[in-house]
Amino acid sequence: MNDTPLIVHLIYRLDFGGLESLMVERINRMPAERYRHAVVCLTDYNPAFAQKITRAGVTIHALHKQPGLSLATHAALWRLLRELRPAVLHSYNLSAIEYAPVALAAGVPVRVNGAHGRDADDPEGKNRKHNLLRRLMVPFYHCCYANSAAMEDWNRDVIGVPARKSRMLANGIDAERFRPRAHGEAIVASAQPFGPGHVVIGTVGRIQAVKDHATLVEAFALLRQRLPRHTALLRLAIVGDGPLLQRLRDRVAALELTDVVWLPGARTDVADILRGFDIFAMSSIAEGTPGSALEAMATALPVVGTRVGGIPEVIANGSTGFLVPPSDAAALAAALEQYVLSPELAAQHGAAGRERVLRKYSMAAMVAAYQDMYDSLCERKIKTKKGAVPSCVE
Numbered sequence: 001m002n003d004t005p006l007i008v009h010l011i012y013r014l015d016f017g018g019l020e021s022l023m024v025e026r027i028n029r030m031p032a033e034r035y036r037h038a039v040v041c042l043t044d045y046n047p048a049f050a051q052k053i054t055r056a057g058v059t060i061h062a063l064h065k066q067p068g069l070s071l072a073t074h075a076a077l078w079r080l081l082r083e084l085r086p087a088v089l090h091s092y093n094l095s096a097i098e099y100a101p102v103a104l105a106a107g108v109p110v111r112v113n114g115a116h117g118r119d120a121d122d123p124e125g126k127n128r129k130h131n132l133l134r135r136l137m138v139p140f141y142h143c144c145y146a147n148s149a150a151m152e153d154w155n156r157d158v159i160g161v162p163a164r165k166s167r168m169l170a171n172g173i174d175a176e177r178f179r180p181r182a183h184g185e186a187i188v189a190s191a192q193p194f195g196p197g198h199v200v201i202g203t204v205g206r207i208q209a210v211k212d213h214a215t216l217v218e219a220f221a222l223l224r225q226r227l228p229r230h231t232a233l234l235r236l237a238i239v240g241d242g243p244l245l246q247r248l249r250d251r252v253a254a255l256e257l258t259d260v261v262w263l264p265g266a267r268t269d270v271a272d273i274l275r276g277f278d279i280f281a282m283s284s285i286a287e288g289t290p291g292s293a294l295e296a297m298a299t300a301l302p303v304v305g306t307r308v309g310g311i312p313e314v315i316a317n318g319s320t321g322f323l324v325p326p327s328d329a330a331a332l333a334a335a336l337e338q339y340v341l342s343p344e345l346a347a348q349h350g351a352a353g354r355e356r357v358l359r360k361y362s363m364a365a366m367v368a369a370y371q372d373m374y375d376s377l378c379e380r381k382i383k384t385k386k387g388a389v390p391s392c393v394e
Contacts, residue, residue, distance in 0.1 A: 005087035005378060006036045008108075010077075012095035014045035014060065016241065016266045017206055018291040019092060019116045022171055022366070024052045029367045032056075035374060038084055042073060042096060048268070074102050081106035087378055088112060094119050094130055100140035110377045113137070114169070115146040115155055116288045117309070120210045123286030125154060134159045142377050145169050147289040148310025167373060171289040172366025173298045173357050180300035180354065181275040191272040193262055198235045199340055202277035204270055204292045205284075207242030212306075212327060214251060216283040219332035221255050226337055234260065234340070239273055241266035274299040279339045279346060285326045287311050294361050297321075297353030302346045304335045314361075320353035 009027070014020055027037045037058050039045075042065040050060055061080060065073040077099055081089070088110040089103040100111045118125045125131065138144060138161055145167035146152035152168045155161040181187070187196065194200050201220065205211045220236045227234070238248065238261070245265060252261045267273060274280075280296035280303045287309035294314060296303050303321035305311040315321040322335040339346040 002036065004033065004036050005374075006038060006084060007088040007090055007374065008081065008084060008086040009037065009039045010089060010091040010096045010099060011039065011041055012093070013043045014039055014041050014050060016046065016049050016268075018171075020049065021052070022291055023092070025172070025174065025363060026367055026370055027053060027058060028055045029363065030371055034371065035087075038086070040077065040080065074099065078102050078106050081108055088374060090114065092116060094134065097137050098133060100137050104140055110374075111141045112143045112145070112373070112377070113141050115144065115151050117147075117151070117210075118286055120208045123210045125158060131159060138162075138165070141165065143167060143373060145373065147171055148287075148313055150309050150313065151288050169369050169373065170361060170366065171291045171294060172363040173291070173294045173361050174363045175298045175354070175358055177271050178274065178295045178298035179271075180350070185275075187276040188269070188272040191269055192237060192276045194235045194237075194276070197233060199230065199233045199279070200235045200237055200277050201279045201281055201336060202237035202239065202273070203281050203283070204239045204274070204295070205282075206240050207238070207245040207248055209244065210284060210286050211240075211242075212283045212285045213238055213244070213248050215327055215329050215332065216281055217248065217251055217255065217257070217261065218329035219281075219283070219336065220261070221257065222329055222333040223336050223340070226333060227340060230340055235262070236260065237262040237264075237273070237277065239264060239267055239270065270295065271299075274301065277301055278343075279304065279336060280321075281332065281336065282306060282311060283326070283332060284308060284311065290314055294357055297350075298357045300347075300350040300354040302339055302349035303353060304332060304339070306332075316352070316356065320349050320356055 009023060039060045041062045044062045045060055063073050063076050081103060086108055089108045090112045091097055092114050093116055097113050103111050122130055144155055144161045144165050146155050147169055149168055156166055207213060224231045224234055249263050252258055274296055280301040282293055282305035284306055289310040293303050293305055303315050305315050306326040307323045308326050312323055315323055317323045324331040324335050
């Protein structure tokens, strides 16, 4: 029997997304001698995305949960946990929070839940039913962390997470992969359809209501009206898949912007795509720590983002980007205009953004913080007796 403690990551679905990408990065980068990992998907997983897990020995399990309560999923998870015998159950967001009692019944010593953002249908966290479930689950978890200070405050003030169970674990970025385009370096031809003379405003994220891409499209249309001399050069790229992708394409067509707006769906070459952008934009109405904004900053792009959730913690207004009110297309267009009219300002803010990422949001710091959380909850000495499960502190 392998005595290295096992962490089971419980997630709704393993697919292209910011939360999922950073989870995979932690699995790949955490020292193999400290922890083993398994991923349990309540529903299913995307095989193409699963290939991003390069750590040897990581198993992926799909429970094929049906809509609703699905008590059969609780039973299936209990059986799987009894088989895997993990030291830690690490569940992610509201969609997996209810399974802590199952883990307790299965004998899992340590249980952790991470708040990486609120539900897409409840971006401001006002759903009483959801919040009641969160409160009921707190006693079953040893740690309920958040990935932004704003989310951590909400966890404590609204959900009632006690200070001894609370942490803030910021996202990390691979600043070697997400890097600026070198002087004279050509844009990868397959990364985007636009030419080198265009001014490309771009964003990356799942196409769902909480990201409010519709406001970004409206802002782009307004920007073209505000800058008639630049209209021929302006381009917009919205990279990502999601339930509202077709509706967004329809809106772009209705505004007669199809020739200047690129909506490619999910992509695996995001780092190359970002190096083809000139400005990054985030129109979200709610966010945790925005990983896509950090990737853009690591690429030395200026970022215009909404003043919600963890975005103001990442973007230094007037230094690495601009902050605007959410759902305000006019304000977003005005902020983007400043960068279009002043490439020098864009370059200055972009350089400051990369320096900020290197200083505060390194990948190594993120991995170390998560490992410290696991270490502080689990005993440093793992029992080596055959068949024993690591003993963990409350």
